[in-house]
């Protein structure tokens with residue numbers, strides 16, 4: 001099971017963390033990954049200035065945006081799921 005943590009702190013929220021999470025959720029449903037991934041929210045990850053922060057497993061990625069969320073999922077999250 002891979003855990004995706006989307007920061008929902010105020011800085012990330014104003015940069016669209018809710019839309020990033022919605023995109024991840026949609027892709028998880030479309031790709032039938034709900035038994036392999038869990039999606040949760042978190043408070044500030046101390047990377048506020050760079051866009052939405054997302055932790056995948058034990059790695060934190062900074063600067064995700066609603067526009068890049070689908071690409072990020074396919075490039076960074078999906079391979080980790082497939083390798084798990």
Ligand code: FES
Pocket residue numbers: 007008009010011012013043044045046047048052053
């Ligand atoms: S609010 Fe998201 S890293 Fe600080």
